[in-house]
Amino acid sequence: MTDAGRGVVASPDTKAINRMTISLLSQPVNLGLARVAVAAFFSQLDIMVSELEEIKVAVSEAVSNAILHGYLREPDRWITVTAAIYPGWLEIVVEDRGEGFCEADPPPPGSDGHEDGFGMGFALMRSFMDEVVLVSAPGQGTRVVMRKKIRGASMATPENPVAGNC
Amino acid sequence: MMMQMEDKGCSLVARLTGEMDLQVADHLRSALDSAMGEKGTRYLVLDLSGVSFIDSSGLGVILGRYRRLAQSGGRVSLVGLSPPVKNVLELSGLLRIMREYSSAGEALAGLE
Numbered sequence: 001m002t003d004a005g006r007g008v009v010a011s012p013d014t015k016a017i018n019r020m021t022i023s024l025l026s027q028p029v030n031l032g033l034a035r036v037a038v039a040a041f042f043s044q045l046d047i048m049v050s051e052l053e054e055i056k057v058a059v060s061e062a063v064s065n066a067i068l069h070g071y072l073r074e075p076d077r078w079i080t081v082t083a084a085i086y087p088g089w090l091e092i093v094v095e096d097r098g099e100g101f102c103e104a105d106p107p108p109p110g111s112d113g114h115e116d117g118f119g120m121g122f123a124l125m126r127s128f129m130d131e132v133v134l135v136s137a138p139g140q141g142t143r144v145v146m147r148k149k150i151r152g153a154s155m156a157t158p159e160n161p162v163a164g165n166c
Numbered sequence: 167m168m169m170q171m172e173d174k175g176c177s178l179v180a181r182l183t184g185e186m187d188l189q190v191a192d193h194l195r196s197a198l199d200s201a202m203g204e205k206g207t208r209y210l211v212l213d214l215s216g217v218s219f220i221d222s223s224g225l226g227v228i229l230g231r232y233r234r235l236a237q238s239g240g241r242v243s244l245v246g247l248s249p250p251v252k253n254v255l256e257l258s259g260l261l262r263i264m265r266e267y268s269s270a271g272e273a274l275a276g277l278e
Contacts, residue, residue, distance in 0.1 A: 028187070028188040028189035029189050031187050031188060031189055032185060032187075032189070035219070050249065050250065050253070053219075053249075053250035053253070054250075054253070056219065057219075057221050057250075057254060060187055060188075060219075060221040060223075061221055061222060064187070064188045064221065064222070064223055067188065068188070120222040120225055120226075120258050121221070121222040123257075123258070124221065124222055124254065124257065124258070127257050
């Protein structure tokens with residue numbers, strides 16, 4: 001699978017170097033945990049703090065969308081957040097089993113369900129990540145896959161310490 | 167999220183601390199609206215030096231307050247933007263419509 005844009009090449013056979021999954025109830029108070037968990041997971045990479053901050057925004061947007069649009073603010077539904085490291089890129093998947101939407105007819109910007117609804121969430125996700133793929137259908141939940149290229153996928157090891165990102 | 171407000175006549179200085187996301191957005195919105203309504207605020211100075219994180223939910227609160235004030239010729243000024251917060255504000259275009267100052271004092275002076 002290639003993205004003609006910023007070119008993250010992902011074959012279904014490519015094996016993850018490392019991966020984690022967490023499940024959270026659809027409560028806004030859990031957003032902080034989702035952000036920090038994903039950032040902490042990716043800090044094993046040779047990655048800049050500024051990039052980790054951008055990744056946190058992307059995660060926050062996807063999980064907020066699951067709470068607001070997937071589950072319409074119901075507080076007792078499950079959202080899963082998966083983070084994975086592949087050779088040359090990192091991947092985040094946020095999934096809900098809520099409302100879903102018709103992919104051919106996505107909700108227009110500004111229909112965020114926030115009172116101020118300015119629809120900037122997707123714009124931020126697409127700015128901060130190299131590839132954003134949405135898989136959804138009405139009543140079938142939503143899966144957001146976000147990928148970001150990483151330089152050489154080099155990782156901090158005791159022999160190759162990386163200046164602290166924490 | 168903690169909010170500390172200082173009434174300066176037509177200006178309201180609101181100092182926020184914490185993360186501006188969906189968790190705090192509703193409360194923040196209503197706290198600002200009620201303070202601004204009560205005091206007849208024209209100029210809102212948002213001191214975000216204690217804000218470590220912002221996403222589109224937080225942006226929505228800022229933009230919504232800007233819209234309300236702009237209707238009657240008012241303004242929103244921003245102070246204390248950390249690099250990650252400024253990054254998001256710049257990308258969203260908010261810094262094209264709201265001015266950034268290096269302190270609340272400067273922001274208030276800039277409104278005169």
